[in-house]
Amino acid sequence: MEELYTKVLSDPIFKCIGQAADELQVDAYVIGGFVRDFFLGRGTPKDIDIVAVGSGITLAKKVASKLKGQPRVKVFKNFGTAMLKYQGWEVEFVGARKESYQRDSRKPIVENGTLEDDQNRRDFTINALAIGLNAHIFGELLDPFNGLKDVSAKIIRTPLEPSITYSDDPLRMLRAIRFATQLNFEIELRSLQAISANKDRISIISKERIVDEIHKIVMTPKPSVGFRLLHETDLLHFILPELVALQGIEEIEGQRHKDNFWHTLEVVDNIARATDNLWLRWAALLHDIGKAPTKKFHKKIGWTFHGHEFVGSKMVYKLFKRLRMPLNEKMKFVQKMVLLSSRPIILSENHVTDSAVRRLIFDAGEDIDDLMTLCEADITTKNPKKQRKYLNNFRRVREKIVAVEERDRIRNFQPPISGEEIMHTFNLRPSKEIGIIKDAIKEAILEGEIPNEHDAAHEFMLIKGKELGLKQHI
Numbered sequence: 001m002e003e004l005y006t007k008v009l010s011d012p013i014f015k016c017i018g019q020a021a022d023e024l025q026v027d028a029y030v031i032g033g034f035v036r037d038f039f040l041g042r043g044t045p046k047d048i049d050i051v052a053v054g055s056g057i058t059l060a061k062k063v064a065s066k067l068k069g070q071p072r073v074k075v076f077k078n079f080g081t082a083m084l085k086y087q088g089w090e091v092e093f094v095g096a097r098k099e100s101y102q103r104d105s106r107k108p109i110v111e112n113g114t115l116e117d118d119q120n121r122r123d124f125t126i127n128a129l130a131i132g133l134n135a136h137i138f139g140e141l142l143d144p145f146n147g148l149k150d151v152s153a154k155i156i157r158t159p160l161e162p163s164i165t166y167s168d169d170p171l172r173m174l175r176a177i178r179f180a181t182q183l184n185f186e187i188e189l190r191s192l193q194a195i196s197a198n199k200d201r202i203s204i205i206s207k208e209r210i211v212d213e214i215h216k217i218v219m220t221p222k223p224s225v226g227f228r229l230l231h232e233t234d235l236l237h238f239i240l241p242e243l244v245a246l247q248g249i250e251e252i253e254g255q256r257h258k259d260n261f262w263h264t265l266e267v268v269d270n271i272a273r274a275t276d277n278l279w280l281r282w283a284a285l286l287h288d289i290g291k292a293p294t295k296k297f298h299k300k301i302g303w304t305f306h307g308h309e310f311v312g313s314k315m316v317y318k319l320f321k322r323l324r325m326p327l328n329e330k331m332k333f334v335q336k337m338v339l340l341s342s343r344p345i346i347l348s349e350n351h352v353t354d355s356a357v358r359r360l361i362f363d364a365g366e367d368i369d370d371l372m373t374l375c376e377a378d379i380t381t382k383n384p385k386k387q388r389k390y391l392n393n394f395r396r397v398r399e400k401i402v403a404v405e406e407r408d409r410i411r412n413f414q415p416p417i418s419g420e421e422i423m424h425t426f427n428l429r430p431s432k433e434i435g436i437i438k439d440a441i442k443e444a445i446l447e448g449e450i451p452n453e454h455d456a457a458h459e460f461m462l463i464k465g466k467e468l469g470l471k472q473h474i
Ligand code: ATP
Pocket: 031, 032, 033, 034, 047, 049, 121, 122, 123, 124, 127, 128, 169, 171, 172, 175
């Protein structure tokens, strides 16, 4: 006799689905993530996956007709699935199916099947747990692969032979690594070996799906777990070769540089503790990618990575494009963070001057706080004394940013003198002199020669105009 898990099913929606299934004389089960997350104590997800031994679409319609307000059923005919939303739930219905795969596609040939067939096609034992909803099996757990045991042992294991599971649908390789990272689980050794052996199969997966999984890894509390696994299985080479290129330490004449791959992973873990901003986390992941192509050894000064921030920010565009990621303001934000990623460090090493802070605020604009968060995450020294020193320096920079910004309002810099005013003052047509004067005013403000105010800037404009040989019109 299977154990009863009616507590999972305390919401009335499950009784309703069970009754609808009884009326249609089909068996229905809740399966997958919902059941897994219940046993993990992860709370109740909003998504419920229902499998019917029969038509999922018919069951969905029957359920909808019994619910208050009769929610609309969205049917995906090609997939044989249906979905409805009710009181915050998103319930997806599918008929139990048997799948067989061809080599060149992750889209299987599908036929109707039993619950067991359906559980066989699931990716991991922990995702194959099903609980009965019909009156005669309400609350019964069907766990043919000991998924519950794997939940408590924290193991990712495939129901069938791992090499077949991963080769059939290579997306599962990334899902395994993503779940291991999200749930803090181990991937069973045979699975891990099968992933390494099938790594090249990743090429049949769309970029969008790959990026979806990478996003999910990036958003975990400790993304390095996932990136370490991607690296160990060599999948990273296919997805983000720019990161792999950062790995390794070279030594010439007794001089070594740090391993920028492992450093990057530490930075990503650090920033995960400070922010849930996906794109700031991406910026941490990519902040050093320019170091591989710019690395040089100089006899006198040792290892340098001159201009790696600029080169890195250019690489961000190519990387986003290759992975079909959005080429919009999100990408520009990541580029900007990479480009500016060394600026606060340089600043904190020296005496922090007002004008240097003003320039930093001017260049970073609205993103100055995010930039500081990135730079603080970038501190990975194991020397506690140095760590304290760097953090203190950044705290001073942050204080100075607040003080300077309060006084000079550089963050959303608007030139205090418009182009029209310059044209009008000197009776000019659109010409390069206008740009020269505007730029000189901006520079004078950033340098602290004049305050960020109209009258002072007007005064300055008149002097600058005179220098350029312009005549005042009024
Ligand atoms: P989450 O929604 O938290 O990412 P989930 O387990 O619900 O986790 P979904 O992608 O929503 O993941 O999939 C629902 C269920 O469908 C899974 O639990 C699993 O049983 C099955 N599944 C999803 N993708 C695959 C796949 N590529 N191969 C085999 N089974 C899969």
